[in-house]
Amino acid sequence: MQEVDLYIEVPSGIKQRKAHSAWRIVYYCRDGQQAVIGGYPFLDVTPNAAAIITLRLALERLKYGCEVHVWTNNKLLGAALENGWVKTWAGNGWTNRQGKEIANKALWHRTEWEMRRHQVSGKYIDSHSAKAQMRKEMKRLDEETKETRQEHPAGAG
Numbered sequence: 001m002q003e004v005d006l007y008i009e010v011p012s013g014i015k016q017r018k019a020h021s022a023w024r025i026v027y028y029c030r031d032g033q034q035a036v037i038g039g040y041p042f043l044d045v046t047p048n049a050a051a052i053i054t055l056r057l058a059l060e061r062l063k064y065g066c067e068v069h070v071w072t073n074n075k076l077l078g079a080a081l082e083n084g085w086v087k088t089w090a091g092n093g094w095t096n097r098q099g100k101e102i103a104n105k106a107l108w109h110r111t112e113w114e115m116r117r118h119q120v121s122g123k124y125i126d127s128h129s130a131k132a133q134m135r136k137e138m139k140r141l142d143e144e145t146k147e148t149r150q151e152h153p154a155g156a157g
Contacts, residue, residue, distance in 0.1 A: 001065060001066060001067050001119070002064065002066045002067070003066065003067045003069070004062065004066045004067070004068045004069070005069050005071065006055075006058055006068055006069065006070045006071070007070075007071045007072070008051060008054050008055060008058065008070060008071070008072040008073075008074065008077065009072070009073050010047045010050045010051045010054065010072075010073065010074050046104075047074060048074065048076045048077070048103065048104060049104050049107055050074075051072060051074035051076065051077040052077060052104055052107040052108060052111050053107060053111075055070065055072075055077060055111055055114075056107070056110055056111040056114050059111070059114035059115060059117070059118060059120070060114055062117075062118065065117045065118050065119075066118050066119075067118070067119045067121075068118045068119065068120045068121070069121055069122070069123075070120060070121065070122035070123070071122070071123055071125050072122060072123075072124060072125070073124070073125065073126060074124070075124050077122065077124075078122055078123055078124025078125070079124060080108075080122070081120060081121060081122025081123070082121070082122050082123055082124065086108060086111070086112050086115065087112075089102050089108060089112075090108075090109070090112050094108065094109060
């Protein structure tokens with residue numbers, strides 16, 4: 001199964017009010033492939049909704065089932081993935097422990113449907129850590145790519 005690191009960053013500091021935001025998806029496949037995919041802006045959605053939608057969009061773009069490691073600056077998405085809440089909510093009819101319907105139920109439901117094709121884990125990291133981690137991974141992948149090209153020049157073999 002292909003391993004994929006997925007970085008999801010959404011604007012922070014807007015305190016759950018509806019706002020304009022854009023999504024950005026960065027994939028790092030463990031075989032050295034990488035892709036940065038940008039997209040359309042979200043209008044009038046909360047940061048949590050933007051994060052959930054972005055995860056679904058990212059998972060939809062993966063053609064085959066993958067082991068997906070999600071790194072995000074969105075606390076709710078990170079905690080939900082890290083603690084297995086999505087599976088629990090789905091099993092409880094999209095309600096929390098108090099029996100109340102969870103926020104963004106429809107978004108979580110659609111995202112959970114996409115998660116079934118993959119093994120998804122997640123972790124919250126603050127924006128600064130995410131950017132540093134992305135830069136570190138990009139540098140590592142660039143170095144590996146250079147080494148591979150030196151070992152196997154085009155046209156050789």
